[in-house]
Amino acid sequence: MGIALAPAARVSALRDRTPVVTTLCSHSSLQIFYGARHEGLGTLGIAVGKPPRFYEAFPLARPDRFLSLSKVTDLGRHANTLQREGAVVIPTGSFVEYMGPEAFDALDVPVFGNRKVLAWESDREKERQWLEKAEVPMPRKYRDLSSIDGPVIIKYHGAKGGKGFFLAKSPKELGDFRPTGPYVIQEYVVGTRYYLHFFYSPLSEDGYRVRHGSIELLGMDRRDEANIDELYKLGAQEGLRQAGIRPTFVVTGNVPVILRESLLPQVFDLAARIVDTSVDLFGGMVGPFCVEGIVTEDLQFKVFEISTRIVAGTNLFISGSSYSDFIAPHLSTGRRIALELKRARAEDRLSEVLS
Amino acid sequence: MGIALAPAARVSALRDRTPVVTTLCSHSSLQIFYGARHEGLGTLGIAVGKPPRFYEAFPLARPDRFLSLSKVTDLGRHANTLQREGAVVIPTGSFVEYMGPEAFDALDVPVFGNRKVLAWESDREKERQWLEKAEVPMPRKYRDLSSIDGPVIIKYHGAKGGKGFFLAKSPKELGDFRPTGPYVIQEYVVGTRYYLHFFYSPLSEDGYRVRHGSIELLGMDRRDEANIDELYKLGAQEGLRQAGIRPTFVVTGNVPVILRESLLPQVFDLAARIVDTSVDLFGGMVGPFCVEGIVTEDLQFKVFEISTRIVAGTNLFISGSSYSDFIAPHLSTGRRIALELKRARAEDRLSEVLS
Amino acid sequence: MGIALAPAARVSALRDRTPVVTTLCSHSSLQIFYGARHEGLGTLGIAVGKPPRFYEAFPLARPDRFLSLSKVTDLGRHANTLQREGAVVIPTGSFVEYMGPEAFDALDVPVFGNRKVLAWESDREKERQWLEKAEVPMPRKYRDLSSIDGPVIIKYHGAKGGKGFFLAKSPKELGDFRPTGPYVIQEYVVGTRYYLHFFYSPLSEDGYRVRHGSIELLGMDRRDEANIDELYKLGAQEGLRQAGIRPTFVVTGNVPVILRESLLPQVFDLAARIVDTSVDLFGGMVGPFCVEGIVTEDLQFKVFEISTRIVAGTNLFISGSSYSDFIAPHLSTGRRIALELKRARAEDRLSEVLS
Known part of the structure; x- marks a missing residue:
């Protein structure tokens, strides 16, 4: 009845086995694994190189096992195995960034959520x-420097992590601004x-x-x-x-x-x-x-x-x-994801929450 | 033995029935209803117009029912019904402000706490x-601008929500101050x-x-x-x-x-x-x-x-x-209020906590 | 097998009786007593003068009893009694500061942790x-004022609580600095x-x-x-x-x-x-x-x-x-201390966690 995001073939393996919540070992992985374990799901950590040792300190948030890759983009090669084992990939900011939105979109493993959102967010x-x-x-968007009439923040395209942003409380301070690439000008609210x-x-x-x-x-x-x-x-x-x-x-x-x-x-x-x-x-x-x-x-x-x-x-x-x-x-976002997966499976609606 | 705040007549209905914790649908209402439900009390939300939809998102903090008014000040007209149904009104900042301290004081429904405090706070x-x-x-209070000898904050009488306050780190900066109404001068600590x-x-x-x-x-x-x-x-x-x-x-x-x-x-x-x-x-x-x-x-x-x-x-x-x-x-202030109500009722001391 | 920090004689009394978690009535004492009580240990509050009344407000964090001293440094005189009663002293910043590191080091009562750390921290x-x-x-350490080439914070030796620190965003602002005693210069990160x-x-x-x-x-x-x-x-x-x-x-x-x-x-x-x-x-x-x-x-x-x-x-x-x-x-640091004490006692390794 709802909107099918995933082709039936991609989610069929999940009918026969407990989903294995899978994500990159960073960002919010502790919470994601902890929530999945709480709901009785399997867990798999994708590590680049050796698995990070910090999981030793958090016994309730350790994944059941790790998949070690030499680089994140190698993940695609393991798609068949992951599919067979019931992996459901949970996207995080780091995961998508390191893998690249195109490669992530092309991954032939069930992903929690609608992967079409990537194109709209990136x-x-x-x-x-x-x-x-x-x-x-x-916040307002200014077309060019001459139209600025209040405080602004100027962001370079593709600037990572907020370095190189330029703040000005009034047009007067723009004298200091020396653009080093294409940028957008936003009202500073x-x-x-x-x-x-x-x-x-x-x-x-x-x-x-x-x-x-x-x-x-x-x-x-x-x-x-x-x-x-x-x-x-x-x-x-x-x-x-x-x-x-x-x-x-x-x-x-x-x-x-x-x-x-x-x-x-x-x-x-x-x-x-x-x-x-x-x-x-x-x-x-x-x-x-x-x-x-x-x-x-x-x-x-x-x-x-x-x-x-x-x-x-x-x-x-x-x-x-x-x-x-x-x-x-005890309802974290990580656990909420696991609950949604379980409900979708019980109601045979996995294709509405996976893609 | 304690100090009776409420006339016996006003609280008598509460001897025969479970109190219904009643407050305006804003400010801290989620917490108040959640605490009351936790203690097995009834709950009633006063809404201006249609009940706010955000309660849909919080099933454990939804009031049992709503009383919709076209304006808060109409509440007085429902006093008899509310009394009969065992309502106990929990005052909040928004509730008192929207209703006006005089109208709130005149409300012929049991109010949690001592309504005489209103005159001392307002x-x-x-x-x-x-x-x-x-x-x-x-903080010190200055009588007039000429006596200021350190940092101050100048507040207009009846200014709502901290707009129009004037800060000065030293008497020198007062040159910028153009009073637009009566004000008080406080030391800025x-x-x-x-x-x-x-x-x-x-x-x-x-x-x-x-x-x-x-x-x-x-x-x-x-x-x-x-x-x-x-x-x-x-x-x-x-x-x-x-x-x-x-x-x-x-x-x-x-x-x-x-x-x-x-x-x-x-x-x-x-x-x-x-x-x-x-x-x-x-x-x-x-x-x-x-x-x-x-x-x-x-x-x-x-x-x-x-x-x-x-x-x-x-x-x-x-x-x-x-x-x-x-x-x-799990002791919130909302739940603490409910506990006090229950204890006062059990010990027949309601008139000491209601007014 | 591990490193023995405490002489066997000092910890022997703890084999026969439940440890009594003992600390000064300040700093983190509520948490320490709460954690100890949670783990079924005894608790003793060291008070200077009358025990502070704020414990009245926190029934689950009140110590079983108090030892009132006229000054903290009198604690040493009670060492024999404390030993006999199974006291284990939990050091806190206030405790060590008020008693003085030397007196604390000399205290003939089991102390949780390694008291040799005092000399390295102070x-x-x-x-x-x-x-x-x-x-x-x-952060870098500068040898003298003339070598400063960026933002610095200048701290006087033994300055308590961060008063009198001097901040400069560049060497230019040092003109304002009038040293009033020996100091260290740190990079301000x-x-x-x-x-x-x-x-x-x-x-x-x-x-x-x-x-x-x-x-x-x-x-x-x-x-x-x-x-x-x-x-x-x-x-x-x-x-x-x-x-x-x-x-x-x-x-x-x-x-x-x-x-x-x-x-x-x-x-x-x-x-x-x-x-x-x-x-x-x-x-x-x-x-x-x-x-x-x-x-x-x-x-x-x-x-x-x-x-x-x-x-x-x-x-x-x-x-x-x-x-x-x-x-x-529900794992606080206070409770973690109590758990460590219990484990050390059960495994007969008290001398590895006490000194």
Whole structure:
């Protein structure tokens, strides 16, 4: 009845055997394996070189076994074996980045979620179209330097991890800007940042209802970024710039936060429109996703980015959060993935959550 | 034996039937309903217009039913029905603000806590008298602009949500200040902020003893405020001011914190004096309250505000906190309210915790 | 088989009776007593003067009884009694500071962990040698003012709690520096701070293996510091300095954080080398320790300090953390200490974890 994302052939092996939750040994792998074990599923860690030793320290989050590759892109060669063994690949930011979106898309192993989302997330222009179609408030985009009339952040295309971004509080400061490649200019919205961890299930009607299925809110965090977060301790940016120190925005960790309850109607409405639009555009963004935004002093939630898979901020909530505890005890995003897999299998709807 | 706050007639209906925990569908309603359900009490959500849909996402925190009003102030008209059905109203900041303190005070339905506290909290002068009588260290108050000799924050009377506040690090910066209405001038204390979530029970002797009953510490948070919290990322305030960007202090969310253990004697002592003084002044501030202060580099806790009811920072701790876990597992403020109601009913002392 | 730290005579009394976990009534005492009670051990609080009243508020973390002294240094006089009663002293920062490292070292009562670590921690030069031997990346140390070529923090010897530290973003700002005593000059590394709470067990092989035994990661926090943390709200430091307001770094509390999973291999490797080197240098740093560092925009973890015993940031995680939940439910550092004591006793290896 729902939208089939995976061809029947790709998921048929999972009818006969317990799924083996498979992901790269990084990013949010501890949580993913922990959640899968909690639900009685098998687990497999993809390691580049020898398996990382840190799993020794976390006995409840160790995968049952490892597949060691010399490089991540070799994974495709093991597709047949993985299929036979019941592997279901859980995509993470690191996994997709190291493998490359094209190679990931071509992988002939069941992937949790809709792999068509990759094309919409990896291209900033397409992502913006999607969000505009969903009528989501976003920071303004400036066409060129001369049209700037307020604070801006200038990002180079394909810049990794927030290095080389340029901040200006007014057009005056642009005198300092020496472009070194193609860039985009965004309004710098002043406010407080929230990263909202949602889960979209096309199978369940137990959450906040959307056109097909429902969404759940499993937690919230704020990202730590180096060096911007603690830069102020040294002095004002204007002076630091002269000392050759410029702000960077490299994610190093996460802190837990919650949002004013009166903002929940606003953010659920946004998330539902993003999901509904994704169904129209490419068949739906299934599973975990993150809405990343800024709350202004007027209590408007402006979305500056979405991540279309599990993000590392969910690692805070491996035993539940101030939101997921209202759904069920000990409900992490990792465990929620495992529950969705089990339900899809029990209801013979695997092709709606895998691709 | 204790101090009766409610007339016997108002609470008599609660002898015959299970209390129905009733609050406005905002602020900390999820936690309040979740705690009440946990303790087997009924729950009723007051909605303005249609009930908010976000409860769909939180099955364990949904109220049993809703009362939809076209405006909050219509609540008074339903007083008889609510009384008969065993409603106990839990006041929150939003509830009192939307209804207006006078209308809230006049509501002929049992309210959890002492409604006389409203008059002492809503008037900044009276609140200051109360805290001074309790000998609580506070930021200095300046009589006029000419007496300022250090950093200050200037707040307009009745300014909502921290917009239009004026900060000056020294008298020199006051040249920029153009008053647009009556204001108060407070010393700006430099340090780290802590919001301490206490609960005062006139019934229990199991916590930190005060003259009548005892207090408990259920958690701590720090408020997120837009735009002040992340403003520094754009540059120094001095320059931002010239670019037309001024600090605002609108609460958007909360982060969990804990305090140095060596400061606990100091803050329990403060909280106990605030409670004891409240008994003398108006019969006592019953139930949850929040002591909001700044710890200076000399490890002095200076109180800049108290909230005399449940505050939204407690929403972080719906399944317990680094403090309440030392009292009982899964003890949120919402659940603590429900426990107090049940105990008061069992001991026939409802008039001491309701008004 | 392992390294005996305590003479057999000192620990013999513990063979015949349940250990009594004993610590000073401050710092992390609630957690230590709570953990010990959870594991069925006795508890004793050392109070200076009357026992602090805040334990009234935390029934599950109250010690069984108190020993009231007029000053901490009187503890030595009670050594015989404490020995007979099965006391095991848990050192904390406050305990060692108030008693003095020499007196603490001379205490003839079993102490959890290796008291030889005191000499290596209390002397900044020796600590640096230890970390350099372990090949741990640290902020640079400048020999004199004229060699400074970037941002620095200048710390006076023996300065308590971060008062009087001097920050300069470039050599230019040193003109403001008027030394008032002997000092050290450290590179000021810009990035985000993480305080990693480890536990080293010479008995267990269940964690991340080191040469003798294994280490576990039980949590992470970031310290709140007054006034540096919220100083920026008043304006740029350059201007604040002119207004007579200087940054200080006094710890007032803690917030929970997690680290990017991809940094775990790096930090476990660092921690293991610190532990292995400690075995070579002085027989090993047994029990809880904290690696305190900064993650730079290049994702390098630079260690600016280690604490060789339980630190107050662990107080956040009295019921588990986003790391310890992967080991066992409800595993705090306090409880981990109690578990280690019980295991050592059951395996007759007390002299390897006590000194």
